[in-house]
Amino acid sequence: MTATAVFSRELRFFLKQPFAIWLIIVATGLSTFSVWSGLTEVDRQSATIERLLVADAKDRAAAIEKESDFGGAAYYSFHLTFDPPSALSFAALGERDVFPWKHRIRMLALEGQIYESDAANAELAQSGQFDFAFFLSVLTPLFLIILLHDQRASEKVAGRHDLLVATAGYGQNLWRSRTIVRVSLLGVGLFLPFLVGALMSGVDTQLIALVFLVVFAQILFWTFLCLWASARPFSGPAIASGLLAFWVLTTFVMPAASDAIVERAIPAPEGGDIILAQREKVNDAWDLRKEATMEPFVAQHPEWADDAKIERPFEWKWYYAFQQVGDQAVAAMSNDRRVAVSRRNEMAGWFAFLSPSALTQRSLSHLANTDVGSALTYQHRVRNFHAELRSFYYPLLFKNAAYRAEAFESLPEYDPAMGSDR
Amino acid sequence: MSVIRNIAIDEWRYWRRSRIAISVLLTGLVLLVGSAFLTAIQMIDASHEREHLQTEAENAFLNQPERHPHRMVHYGHYAFRTPPPLSVIDPGIDAYTGNSIFLEGHRQNSAMFADRQASAGIAMFGALSPALLLQILAPLLLILMGYSAITREREARTLDQMIAQGVTSVQIMLGKGLALGGVTALLVLPLCIASVLAASEGEAVSLIAFFISGYALYLLTWCAAIVLSSTIMRTAGGSLGALLAVWVIVAMLMPRVSSTVATNIVDAPGKIETDFAVIEAVSKIGDGHNAGDPAFTALRANLLQQYNVDSVEELPINFRGVVAGAAEAELTDTLNQFAEERMRVESKQVRIARYFGWLSPVLSIREFSMKLAGVDLETHHRFLRETEKLRFDFVQSLNKAHAEKMTYLDDAGRSGDPEAEKRTRISTENWKVLEAFSFEPFPATDRVEASFNPLAKIMLWLIAILLLCRTIGRRAL
Numbered sequence: 001m002t003a004t005a006v007f008s009r010e011l012r013f014f015l016k017q018p019f020a021i022w023l024i025i026v027a028t029g030l031s032t033f034s035v036w037s038g039l040t041e042v043d044r045q046s047a048t049i050e051r052l053l054v055a056d057a058k059d060r061a062a063a064i065e066k067e068s069d070f071g072g073a074a075y076y077s078f079h080l081t082f083d084p085p086s087a088l089s090f091a092a093l094g095e096r097d098v099f100p101w102k103h104r105i106r107m108l109a110l111e112g113q114i115y116e117s118d119a120a121n122a123e124l125a126q127s128g129q130f131d132f133a134f135f136l137s138v139l140t141p142l143f144l145i146i147l148l149h150d151q152r153a154s155e156k157v158a159g160r161h162d163l164l165v166a167t168a169g170y171g172q173n174l175w176r177s178r179t180i181v182r183v184s185l186l187g188v189g190l191f192l193p194f195l196v197g198a199l200m201s202g203v204d205t206q207l208i209a210l211v212f213l214v215v216f217a218q219i220l221f222w223t224f225l226c227l228w229a230s231a232r233p234f235s236g237p238a239i240a241s242g243l244l245a246f247w248v249l250t251t252f253v254m255p256a257a258s259d260a261i262v263e264r265a266i267p268a269p270e271g272g273d274i275i276l277a278q279r280e281k282v283n284d285a286w287d288l289r290k291e292a293t294m295e296p297f298v299a300q301h302p303e304w305a306d307d308a309k310i311e312r313p314f315e316w317k318w319y320y321a322f323q324q325v326g327d328q329a330v331a332a333m334s335n336d337r338r339v340a341v342s343r344r345n346e347m348a349g350w351f352a353f354l355s356p357s358a359l360t361q362r363s364l365s366h367l368a369n370t371d372v373g374s375a376l377t378y379q380h381r382v383r384n385f386h387a388e389l390r391s392f393y394y395p396l397l398f399k400n401a402a403y404r405a406e407a408f409e410s411l412p413e414y415d416p417a418m419g420s421d422r
Numbered sequence: 423m424s425v426i427r428n429i430a431i432d433e434w435r436y437w438r439r440s441r442i443a444i445s446v447l448l449t450g451l452v453l454l455v456g457s458a459f460l461t462a463i464q465m466i467d468a469s470h471e472r473e474h475l476q477t478e479a480e481n482a483f484l485n486q487p488e489r490h491p492h493r494m495v496h497y498g499h500y501a502f503r504t505p506p507p508l509s510v511i512d513p514g515i516d517a518y519t520g521n522s523i524f525l526e527g528h529r530q531n532s533a534m535f536a537d538r539q540a541s542a543g544i545a546m547f548g549a550l551s552p553a554l555l556l557q558i559l560a561p562l563l564l565i566l567m568g569y570s571a572i573t574r575e576r577e578a579r580t581l582d583q584m585i586a587q588g589v590t591s592v593q594i595m596l597g598k599g600l601a602l603g604g605v606t607a608l609l610v611l612p613l614c615i616a617s618v619l620a621a622s623e624g625e626a627v628s629l630i631a632f633f634i635s636g637y638a639l640y641l642l643t644w645c646a647a648i649v650l651s652s653t654i655m656r657t658a659g660g661s662l663g664a665l666l667a668v669w670v671i672v673a674m675l676m677p678r679v680s681s682t683v684a685t686n687i688v689d690a691p692g693k694i695e696t697d698f699a700v701i702e703a704v705s706k707i708g709d710g711h712n713a714g715d716p717a718f719t720a721l722r723a724n725l726l727q728q729y730n731v732d733s734v735e736e737l738p739i740n741f742r743g744v745v746a747g748a749a750e751a752e753l754t755d756t757l758n759q760f761a762e763e764r765m766r767v768e769s770k771q772v773r774i775a776r777y778f779g780w781l782s783p784v785l786s787i788r789e790f791s792m793k794l795a796g797v798d799l800e801t802h803h804r805f806l807r808e809t810e811k812l813r814f815d816f817v818q819s820l821n822k823a824h825a826e827k828m829t830y831l832d833d834a835g836r837s838g839d840p841e842a843e844k845r846t847r848i849s850t851e852n853w854k855v856l857e858a859f860s861f862e863p864f865p866a867t868d869r870v871e872a873s874f875n876p877l878a879k880i881m882l883w884l885i886a887i888l889l890l891c892r893t894i895g896r897r898a899l
Contacts, residue, residue, distance in 0.1 A: 030675075037682045044685075048695065055698045080694075098518070098538045104694050115534045118692040122518040122536075123772050123792075123799040124685060126548060130678035138546060142670055150659060236659045241442055241566050244666070245449070248562065253453065256550040259541055260460060271535035272475050272522050276500065279524075280482070283497050287487065313837055341540050348544040358544050372543045 020147065020182065027143050028189035034135040035197035038090035041129060042201070045085045045101070052102065056080035069403050070396040071316025074107040074389075081105060081385055081414045083378035086369045087203045091194060091211065092133035092361070094370025097125040101375070103382055107393060109326040110386045111278045111334055114379065115271055132194055133368075136215060137360035138251055140190065141222045145243045147182050148226035150236030183223050191215055210367055218360045251357040258351035258358075266347065268340035269333045281329040285322035297321040300328060307398040317397040324390065338376060345372040381418050388412040425589055429597025433571060434604065443567050447605065450555075450563040454609065457550045458616040462510040464549075466619075469509075472502040472521060476859060483856050488847040490836070491820040491827070492746065498526030499816060499856060501809040503533075506796040506863045507623035508633065511616050512553035514797025517541070523806075525813035527750065527820075528710070530757045532693055533806070552613060553791050556637055557784055558673045560609050561644040564602055565665045568648040570658035571598040572899070577658065581899070591899035595649050595891055602645035610638050626866040633794045636873070640787040640880050646887040653895040676782035680775040688771045696760055703756050710749025713742045713834075721748055735830055742833050743825025747818055754814050761810070765803045772799050779879045786883075790876040796863025800872075805861055812859050819855035823848055 060077045067073040083101040100117040119125070128134065191212065198208050225246070229239050285293050290310040298305045301324075310318045352358040365371040392412050395401070437443035479500040486494060503521045505513065520533030548554060572594065575581040584594060617630045648665060655661035708717025713734070725737060725744065734741040779786035792798035824833075827848045836843040863869065 033679075037686070040686055044689070048692065052695060055695070059698060059701060095543050098536065098543070102692070102694055104697070116532055117520065117534065117536065117539070118532070118694050119519075119536065120692075121685070121690060121768050121771050121799070122515040122802065123768075124681040124775060125518050126515050127677040127681040127775070128546070129685075130675075130682045134546070134678060139670070139674060142666075142674075146663065146666065237570060237662045238442060240659075240662055240666075241446070244562070244566065245446065248559065252547060252559065253550065256545040256547065259543075259545040259549065262544070263541060268540050270471070270475075271540070272500070272502070275522075275524070275534070276475075276479070276482070279498070283493075286493060287489070337540070344541070345543065352544060355544075358546065361546060362544070 023143060023147060024185050024189045027140075027186055028193065030139065031132065031135055031190040032193040034130050034132045035090065035193045037129060038093060038131045039197055039201065041093055041131075042085045042090045045096070049082050049084055049102070052080050052082070056104065064405075064408055069316065070393060070401065070407070071319065073408070074316075074320070074393045074397075076106075078104040078106045079385070079389065079414055081378075081382045082416060083374070083381075084416050087201045088198070088207055088211070088368040089370045090197055090201055091131065092364035092368040092370050093129050093131045094133070094365035094368060095372055095375055096370050097129065099372070099375035099378075101378060105382065105386055105389075107320060107323070107386075107389055109278060109282055109323040110383065111274060111327050111330050112282070114382060115275060132197075133361050133364040136190070136218055136364070137357040140186075140218060141247050141251070141357065143186060144183070144219065144222040144226055145240060145247065147186060148179065148223065149230050149240040149243055179223065179227060183219060187215070187219050207367060211364065214360055214363045214367075218356060221356050247357075250355040254351070254355040255358045258348060258354070262344050262347045262351065266340050266344050268344070269337045271337065274330050274333045274337065277333065278326050278330045282322060282326035285325070290318055293318060293322040293325055296325050296328060300324070301394070304394065304398045317394075320390075320393065320397060338379070341372065342376055345376075381414075381416070384418060385412065385414050425593050426597040426600055429589075429594060430600035430604065433598060433601035436574075437567065437601075446563055446566045447608070450560065450609065451612070453550070453559070454552060454555050454612040457555055458511070458552045458612045461513065461549070461551045462616060462619055465505050465509045465513055465516075466623075468516075468521075469505050469623075472504045473860075475500070475522070476502045476504070480856065480858060484850070484853050486850065486853055488849055490846045491743075491824040491848055491852065492527075494853065495527035495746075495817050495820050498524055499813070500524055501812060501859050501861070503802075503805045503861050506801075507620040507625035508617075508630070508795035509797050510619050510623075511551065511613060511633075512791045512795040512797055513549065513551055514553075514792040514795060515799060515802060516797055517549065519802050523809050525809060525816075527817045528753060530761060530810060530813070533802075552616060553788075553795075556609065556613065556641070557787050557791070560641055561673065561784075562669055563609070564605060564641065564644050565648055565662070565669060567605060568598070568602045568645070569652055569662040569665050571601070571649060572652040573655060573658040573661050574652075576656070585899070591896045592892075594899065595653060595895055598652070599645055599649045602648060603642060606638060606641040606645060609641065610634060613637060629794060629866045629870060632870055632873075633791070636787065636790050636794070636877055636880070639877070639884065640783060640790075643783055643880055643884040643887065646884060646891060650887055650891050650895055653891065654898045672782035673784045676778050676785055677788075680778035680782075680785060683778075684771040684775040687774055688767060690764075690767045690771060693764070696764060700757065700760050703760070704753060707752050707756065708745075708749055710746045710753070713745045715745075718745050718748070721745065737830065739825045740828050740830045740833050741825075742830060743821055743823070743828075746824055747821035750814075750817055750821060754810075758810065761806070765806070768799060769803070776876075779876055783880050783883050786876040786879040790873045790880070793873045793876070794869050796869060801863050804864060808861065809859070812857060816856045820852070823852045823855070827852070 056078070060079065063076040063078075064073045067076060081103050085096070085101075089096070097120045100119065102118055103114065103116065105113050194211065194215075195208065198211070226243060229243050232239060234242075294308040294310060298308050307317070308321075349362065352362050362371065366373070389412055392410070396407060401407070437447070479502075483494075483497070483499050486497060501523050503516075503519075505516055509516060517537040520536050522535055523533045524531045547558070572581065575584065575594075581594075585591070613634055617625075617634060621627055621630055647668065651665050651668075652658075652661045655664055708715035721744070722734060722741065725741065726732065726734070729737055731737060776785065776789050779789055789798070793800075828846045832839075832842040832845045836846045864872075
């Protein structure tokens, strides 16, 4: 038999197997559902940001309008910051249900604001969302195991094994074409829905190609594993059990164990400690001499040394200075925490090589900018934006500028793509 | 009876000779014991840490120097959610919700510092708690051990022999079920040991017994399903395939599908978004810092009439403190309405997700477990409500001191007159209004009552499968 003949025989054989067809239909259906679920979630996030932007601008304008000094305007005006979902994020919703992707901040001490989280429903976040990344990393291996584990064993049971091998020319050829037919049909079934979703949300061709590579690698790995296992001289169920045990250990146990190891290996300062320390510092300022606030402030901001004299019991510049000093007091702790989270993420990246599923999941959420790294980048942008706010207000406050509404025309605006190469 | 026992003993003997069965069982037990140990350490640590932080926060408040009471309203207080005793087995949503909350005047903050936000984020199913292992992995382990219980006898033609010897089909199924029941007992054993810890931390023993029975019932449901599958399927491969398909659907698929469906059916606007509506509603209430706000004209008139005086200066109490208290009460009323609405929406989402428990016993046992342990969404809501009460109580007590412990003239003139300012600083005795806070989950009877519903779903599954065994299973043998 020629190679094409073998292929077409396999294709016809396959089409006569209701079980295998159903399996591929189910896989396609689940992939479609995962893509749909991702797309609606991203739509919801984008729509939320649109609504928030409008409400935020209106609220800020109204707040500023009521004020007659810059200090009051800074106190009452909030600024929306957000991390818009990337085009690809429908495929990997990632950590966005755990890490905040929107904050409304103002000129007060940032450490008191940045840990607020506008998180999703905790009990639903615990289950997680059904997205393409989950389907590919966790469920696809199961489909492959079911599809491939007993190719030889089942033919032996059906009594066709020797006949098939004899007519296919030489043995390897047959199993190869049979595997290629099954796996490529499954691959098409699960990749097509993704492709449609990606084209609908306008994902770059390059990114689509990268996702294709991830899908390809994941399928290839499990295919070879299944083939290797199914060539062992065991019964079909025994092979399936072995493969399943491997799946459980790499998908379930390894990642959770890595998480536990990473968390013990890299300690992070308790969030509660940061915020308690910050609050003490800010509150103490009211009882301290004004210089106790202004000296550490000027140490960081020497440009205001000449304007740092506080003469009245309450001055806005002193008020914002002690807010900043509160931030300064915990800057090291807060930085340690971020470094720790980032290092944990990095170490987890190494552990992911022990688990094909975790590696797939992480690769996709990395490509989609929905991983821990992206959450940290967003936090960094919020910090930068807060710093911009300070550099906008400080000259007005320290130079005792006369109040004029036009000054707000140059009020910094949050740019979600600030400092990014996207 | 002895026939059933012999069949079970035979099955155990088979497992002892099978390398696969032994390694599956050992791996499962090692994982369970290991996770019970690690989860216990972690939750007990968290519990001590949060208790410690709570005491520290209370001491910090009590040790504040003499000052104006309103400064203490803004100084605020912290509350921490200590995990309940059974969280050593099921930590539930502890890692997904903030476990501390800052309480201050005029605001309701959200809970901060969910542990997950500092985690490496690699675990796809959360931490490996004993609860998770028993809910998801234990059924798989039972499947791998039992899928061929009867098909094996059929393929080896020993089944016919047994029937020829007069063993009934019910006896065969019960015998195989008993063998799997023995495995279940082994799996539940680590749970019992961990429970001793929960009991020593003060959980009711009867509740713990109920908790463990629930898990046993859940695993027995799986045992029945496994016996059924291996009875009606002709081959071991078919039986394994069918059981795995069921497991993938109910344990892997359903939990995520349920949460996806719930988020799509009920839209829950985030806190930032509802805050706009809050700001709008609150702007109609007067500013409690400004006793001259026209919103308080009626209050002023009432007070003047009540004390029969002509001006606020003549009142025996400090009008500014009265205003602060009245504004806080009204504000809190509004804030609570919004908070209750948010909790209502969240509960609605969760309720929809829990309907899927009819389709998946995994979801039912999870609900049962979290409800009994006191680590579900409703318990977190209870935490939010209790901390809000704590917040309102200490703020209002401070506002009362503000009204009663100083004169209006001193209070109004304090920013210009250092002597008046000194008189508005009240003694630290007044900080004792802060109540000690220690979060407790719902009372045991309430938790047991709430867990009947998910338990009923599991029971229904068990009964349905047993009925199928009686009808289809008997015919198939």
